[in-house]
Each structure stands twice: as structure tokens, then as C-alpha cells.
Amino acid sequence: MERTDEAPTVDAPQGPPLRAIADAVRRERTRRELSLGELARRAGLSKSTLSQLESGAGNPSVETLWALAVALGVPFARLVETPAQPVRVVRFGHAAPLTSESAPFTSALLSACPPGARRDLHLVTGEPGAAREAHAHIPGTVEHMLVTAGRWVAGPEGEQVELGPGDYACFPGDRPHTYTALAAGSAAMLVMEYT
Amino acid sequence: MERTDEAPTVDAPQGPPLRAIADAVRRERTRRELSLGELARRAGLSKSTLSQLESGAGNPSVETLWALAVALGVPFARLVETPAQPVRVVRFGHAAPLTSESAPFTSALLSACPPGARRDLHLVTGEPGAAREAHAHIPGTVEHMLVTAGRWVAGPEGEQVELGPGDYACFPGDRPHTYTALAAGSAAMLVMEYT
DNA sequence: ACGCCGTGTTCGTCAAGTCGAACGAGGAGA
DNA sequence: TCTCCTCGTTCGACTTGACGAACACGGCGT
Numbered sequence A, B: 001m002e003r004t005d006e007a008p009t010v011d012a013p014q015g016p017p018l019r020a021i022a023d024a025v026r027r028e029r030t031r032r033e034l035s036l037g038e039l040a041r042r043a044g045l046s047k048s049t050l051s052q053l054e055s056g057a058g059n060p061s062v063e064t065l066w067a068l069a070v071a072l073g074v075p076f077a078r079l080v081e082t083p084a085q086p087v088r089v090v091r092f093g094h095a096a097p098l099t100s101e102s103a104p105f106t107s108a109l110l111s112a113c114p115p116g117a118r119r120d121l122h123l124v125t126g127e128p129g130a131a132r133e134a135h136a137h138i139p140g141t142v143e144h145m146l147v148t149a150g151r152w153v154a155g156p157e158g159e160q161v162e163l164g165p166g167d168y169a170c171f172p173g174d175r176p177h178t179y180t181a182l183a184a185g186s187a188a189m190l191v192m193e194y195t
Numbered sequence C: 001a002c003g004c005c006g007t008g009t010t011c012g013t014c015a016a017g018t019c020g021a022a023c024g025a026g027g028a029g030a
Numbered sequence D: 001t002c003t004c005c006t007c008g009t010t011c012g013a014c015t016t017g018a019c020g021a022a023c024a025c026g027g028c029g030t
Helices: A018-031 A036-043 A047-054 A062-072 A076-080 B018-031 B036-043 B047-054 B062-072 B076-080
Strands: A088-090 A118-126 A132-134 A142-149 A152-156 A161-163 A168-172 A177-181 A186-194 B088-090 B118-126 B132-134 B142-149 B152-156 B161-163 B168-172 B177-181 B186-194
Touching (some): A062 B062, B118 B177, B142 B152, B152 B168, B152 B186
Antiparallel strands (some): A118 A186, B118 B186, B152 B161
């Protein structure tokens, strides 16, 4: 396998949460009071495969995970959801560009909008000094930050990242977080996303 | 691999949409005007792996798909979404039971509620005769039907399934669909889900 | 004490996913 | 035309996921 090398486009690689998947499967299974063998039978898998999967070892195929999702009666995405969204950073110039219809423009998709979500736009400017502290917003809130000028350190408590012009980061807004400008005339676009 | 045997709990097995995944990856990639090799490089995959994946052959691992989702900047679930939700049937007695806290009750989870969705409950009764035609509702609507008595044929145009007492089916409500009672005194619970 | 289920784990084997390299097809430029 | 580059595909070799069987553990009835 060997895919320890990060994808060059993204810091905080957000590796496949195999551990989280394992826990999710076991949690959903025990919630239904199903034995490992019984779930394996219903999903058409072998006990050994399911055992390894739940122990966190291995890297299941889509087919395998899908069979489990069907047998458990949960949507597929439920098994691969990460309970706490990690910080995701896209460095300037490393975003996947979006097609621009052969027009003299370039566009980059930083974050696909989840269906049913509302996004408000803000422009923030700051000067070096004390950090701007923001309290936790309502659960499900996600903040997107795209630096336009200067230099920032931003993110949730203890997980701040440093961003330069063009850098992008998104992080959960339902935990305490801060913004700190490191250079004079720092500015950034802030997108608040509510679900 | 060989998992052609259906999971015993569900008709319309809703097999892993490998074809849909393949198309989704290719669509997202071409939208960004990325070459196959470039995306493979960013995702840390080999060109051959990505080529096979996009051609519909194979059954990628979670790690592989995850790397692609990160490199494309889309949420993981986006790649495994089925554009048109198929009909899903759970036969009576084959649902995964939900824990009942050692009480003398049994509960079965037929469909986990998507976050942010609203669900209205209806009781429908019918006698054998003409089909009850329902027009398409607003997009995103999903209908859940649990038969309590008699016998029904229900579902979207051309994809109707026959259901007996205790049987459950869910299908998209944003396409024309019908309900037809086959026995006297037929009844069913209908759950309309709006996102 | 036994045997008989049930649980979940570990083992060896086979099939399949992944990789790197080589391949043919198509353009751009000299 | 020839060359060079990039596109995406196909090939063999390696790695690894999935399977089936055997395993240890625990509860229950005889």
C-alpha cells in the first residue's frame, strides 16, 4: 500500500479515518445487539474480515463497507463521518483549479458546499497585536478562511495554523477559536457556514 | 472478491455504485481540468490505479478513494453519492434490530434520519382497485413506506415493489409514483421526508 | 465432569488492488 | 518529416484484502 506521503495539495492530510470507521461499525453493530458473526452473515462477509475491520487493522474496499452499511441500515456516509472535523489547509497555488470555460479566469474549488447549508461572507482585517478570540458558535458551524493579504494565525484552540496570502483553511466553528494578524494590513475573507 | 450473494436483509441490493463512483471521479477531475496523471500525482496514486478506477473496473479501497477526495477538495461522501436514489426494501423480520435496553420491546432501525431533515407521518389505507397516483414532490423528498396490513404495490414509475405486512421500502418522492392496495383493508404508515 | 452452542480472534491460502514501467495516440514546434 | 512532450491505457510483479477453517474463551444444560 504505502501512501504515507502526503497529498501535495493539502496540509493536515486528514488521512482516512480507519480508526473512526472501525469504531463506527462496531458502535452501530452493538447498538443493534448484533453479534459480529451475525452482521458478517447479513452483509455477506466473513467473520474474519469484519473482525479485522473492527479492530482497526486493514483498509476495507468500497464493496465491503457498502455491504456493511446496507446490512446495518445506515447511509454509507455515516460510516466514514469523522466526529470532529479536523483543520484542513490548502496552500496557495495548490488548490485543484475549477474549469473556467476557456475564459481568462481561474477558479479553484476550496470546499464544495454541503447541500442545505447556508454560507455568510465576511471580510476581516487585522493588525499585529492581541489575538481576536471568538467563542464557540452553534454546533455544525464551519468556518472557512482565505487570506487575501498579510499573515494570519487562526484556528481552534490548540490547532491554530499559520496562513499566508492565498492560503485557505477551514475548521469547526463550534469550538473556541482565534484569529491573530502577524503583519500590518492583514486581511482575509471569512465564510461562516451553518447547517 | 465475489460478493454476488445479496445481503439477506435487503432486496434491491443497492450494490456499491462502482460505476457511479467512477463517473463521479472523472467528472470532478475534468471539471477542474486536471489530467489523469496530475490528479494521480496529487493524490499519491499511480496513474494505472486511477485509470482502472475511472474505467469502472475494480473496487477501490477506502484509502484510495479518500486520497482522491482530498486531492479533489470534495467531501468523501460526494464521490459515493448515487445521483438517483434507488428503491430499498427491508423485508419483515430482516431488519437490524435496535437495542431495547432489556425491555420487552423490539425496535428496528429502518432508515437513519439524515441530519436536518424533517419527517411527516401519515397513515394510509386502501382497498383493491385503481392505483393511487402521486405526482412528483419537491426535489430531495424521500418517501418511506411501512406496511401494517394487507398488501401493497408501491414505488416510483416503473420501479414498483410488492410489500406485505411488516415490509419496508423507501424511494424518491420527487418522481411520479403510485400506491396500489392488493388486499382489502390494506394499511401502511407513510413517512414523507423533506430535506 | 462432559458436550454443545455462542461469542470473537488468528492462521494460511487465494484473489484482487496497487504500483511502476512500457506502450500507442495525439499535438506543438522546428 | 522528425522530435519532444503529455495524454491515457495496458502489462507483469508485488502487496494486501477477503475468505474459510481452526482456534480459545465463556455460558448453559445434562
